[in-house]
Amino acid sequence: MKMTGAEALVRSLENAGVEVLFGYPGGVVLPIFDALYDATSIRQILVRHEQAAVHAADGYARVTGKPAAVLVTSGPGATNTVTGIANAYMDSIPMVVFTGQVATPVIGTDAFQESDITGITIPITKHNYLVKDAAELPEVIAEAFHIATTGRPGPVLVDVPADVGKREITYKWPETLNLPGYKPTFKGHAKMIKQAAQLISKARKPLLYAGGGVLSAGAWKELKELAELMQLPVVTTLMGKGAFPEDHHLFVGMPGMHGAKYTNYSITETDLLIAVGVRFDDRVTGKLAAFATKAKIIHIDVDPAEIGKNKAVDVPIVGDARYVLSEIVAELRKMNAEPRTDAWMRVIDDWRARYPLHYHHPDGVLMPQHVIERVRELTKDRPTVICTEVGQNQMWACQYTHIREPRTWVSSGGLGTMGFGLPAAIGAQLGRPGYLVVDIAGDGSIQMNSQEMATAAIEKLPVKVVILNNGYLGMVRQWQELFYDRRYSSSTLAQDCPDFVKLAEAYGWHGARVTEPGDVDAALTAAFAHDGPALIDFRVSREECVYPMVAPGGSIDEMLGGIPGGPVSEMLDGELLEEVWE
Amino acid sequence: MQHKHTLSVLVENKPGVLSRVTSLFARRGFNIDSLAVGVTEDPTLSRITIVVGGEDTSLEQVAKQLHKLINVIKIQDLDPHEMVDRELVLFKVNAPPDRRHEVIEIANVFRTKVVDVGKNTLTIEATGAGEKLAAMEDLLRAYGIKEVARTGRIALSRGLREGQAQG
Known part of the structure; x- marks a missing residue:
C-alpha cells in the first residue's frame, strides 16, 4: 500500500x-x-x-x-x-x-x-x-x-x-526481524540452576535480594513461590518495591543507604545472597568490601554485563528471572527440599522488633513520615499507585509505604531525577485508569515539572499530589547538616513561595493546605474523594532528617540515626545465633 | 592484572557503528592504542581491530558492554600466541644525500620499501608485527623521524581456531 x-x-x-x-x-x-x-x-x-x-x-x-x-x-x-x-x-x-x-x-x-x-x-x-x-x-x-x-x-x-x-x-510491516547482533539469553544455564538449588536447600541464613528485574520479567509469582517454598526472607530494592508483598511475614524491607537496620543487618549476616534482577548499586551496597561478606552469592540477571560488575559471584545465572526462578523452584521440588530458616527468621524478627523504623513525633508538629503513613492507611482498601519525586520525600515513601501489588510503585531509581513524579503519575494514571494515583512530592521536586498540572487538568487525569513542604531541598540540607557543618548553601527554598494552593487553583485543581497533624486525614480523604486532580501542601517539620542512614562510602551495618545499635557483629543475640549455626 | 589486549570485533557495516564502539571505550575510561576498521569477506560486516590496555577485569566489563551494542555481532579477545598481527607504518626520515644510503640499508635489512625520496628525506613503507616495527623505529630515530603514519594493528586468529569455529 x-x-x-x-x-x-x-x-x-x-x-x-x-x-x-x-x-x-x-x-x-x-x-x-x-x-x-x-x-x-x-x-x-x-x-x-x-x-x-x-x-x-x-x-x-x-x-x-x-x-x-x-x-x-x-x-x-x-x-x-x-x-x-x-x-x-x-x-x-x-x-x-x-x-x-x-x-x-x-x-x-x-x-x-x-x-x-x-x-x-x-x-x-x-x-x-x-x-x-x-x-x-x-x-x-x-x-x-x-x-x-x-x-x-x-x-x-x-x-x-x-x-x-x-x-x-x-508500506510493508516486517514479519521477521534481522538483528544478527541481538540475541538476549532467555534460559538460564541448567547446571547453574541446579547448583543454585543445591545452595538454597542447604543454606541456614539465606536471603533473597530482589530488584527491578523481577518486575520487568513479570517474575513476582515465581519469586513468591520460591520464598514461600523455602521460607526465604526477602528484601526488595527501591526498584524492586512491589515485587514481593510488603505486608508478608517474609518481607524484610529495603536495603541500603536508607534501609531499615534490620534489613541491612540481614544482608551483613546472610550466608547465601540470592540476587535477582539487581545490580549491586552503590546506594544498596555501601562499602562494597563490607557487603554480604559472609555470603555465597547467586546472581540471576538477563544482562550478562551486570554479573560480576561490582561484586564477584559464586553462581552466575544469565537469563530471564521468571524462567530461572521457576526452574529453581522445580529443582527444589524434585529434591524435596525443606525450609530450614526457622531460627534465621527468629533472628531477623528479633532485629525487626528491636530496631524498627521510627521517628520522633512531637505533639502538634506535622511530621512528613506521618503524612505518608496516613496516605498508606487511607489507601489500604483501594487500588493505588504510589509515585514519588526524588529526595527525602522519596526515601520516606520507600520506608513508610507498604506496596502490596506489583507495578504500583513508580520512582526514579538510578538517575534520581527530581521532577519525575508528577509526569510519571500522569502516565501511571493513563495506564491504570481505575487506580488512585498519588505522587509523594517535595516542594523542590514538584517545581521542576509543575507545568504538567495543566496536562493532568485538561486530560482529566485525577492524580493526587502530596507535597511534603519543608521549604528546603531537604536531602541536600540533610547532607549539609551532617557533613558540611550546617552551612545551607543554596538549599533553602521558601515554604510559602509559590503558594501551592493558589497554583493548584490556577490550573483548576483542588488545592488544600495542612499545618496541623490533626487535619491530615480529612485533607487526604477529601483529595482522594475529589474526582479531579488535587494537591495538598503539607507544611511539615522543616529540619527532619531521613534515618537511619549509611554515610556515603560506609558499611551498611553502621548506620547513623534510628535506634542505637550496630555494627551487626555487636547486634546478634548470642543464643539465637547459636541455634542458626546448629 | 594489566595487559595489552587485541580485540577483534565483528560489526554490522552501517553508519555510526564505529562511533558507538569507540565512544564506549572513552566512556569507560579506556585509551585506545590503535584502531583499524575495514569491510570483511561479507560486505554487510566490518571488522574493527582494537588494541587497548587496562585491568583485565575492567576490560572484561567493557567487552560485555560492547556485546550489548545491537550492531556488534562477535568479539574475540585474541590470544597473542594464537594470532597473526600486522601493522603498516610510513616513516618519513631525515636523510640528507650523504646519509641516504645508511637509511636505505636499514630499510633493506627490515625488508621494507622506500616509497618516496625527497631532497633531504626518505619515506619508508614498513609492514610487520609490533616488535619489528618498534625495532626499526628505534634505529631510524637516530636519523630524525619527521613524521609517522600508522594504519593501526590488524589481526586474525590463527587457522586452526577459525576452522574449528566454522566446523
Missing part, C-alpha cells in the same frame, strides 16, 4: 500495539502530527514540556509493562527529552522516543533546530536510529519496539528527518 513516511510511522505504531503517545509538536514533525490527526486508536497526550513526555511514558510503562511512544520535534524538542531518556535507561524502562530531524540534505549544516540527537543519546539509549530512507521506517520501528521490550528493557530513539516523513513509500 502507498503512503507517506509519516503515515507509515503512524501505521507502524498501531502495528506495534502502541496505545498512548506523549508528544509535543514543532516544525519538522508537523507531517507526523498531521498523520496522527486521523489515528483514533492511539490516545495522544499533549504535555507542556518534552521532558515530561518521556517521564509520562516511563510511568505508563512501569505500571503496565507496555511501552508507550513519545514524539517530539528536532533541536530543543529532542534535547529536552535527554533527562527523561537517561532516567529510563538507568531504570531499564521500555519506550520508543521519536524525534524530528531537519531534512536529510541539510543534516550536518547547523540548520535551524538541528541537533545530533542520535549522537547525544548513544550512551543513554539501548539503541538508536537515524532513518534516512522512508522505506525503512516500518522495519526500524518494528526493531525499535522489539529491542525496547526484550532482554533487559530500555529506551530506543528513532530520529526522523522532515523529508522522510513526506516521501511516499510502499
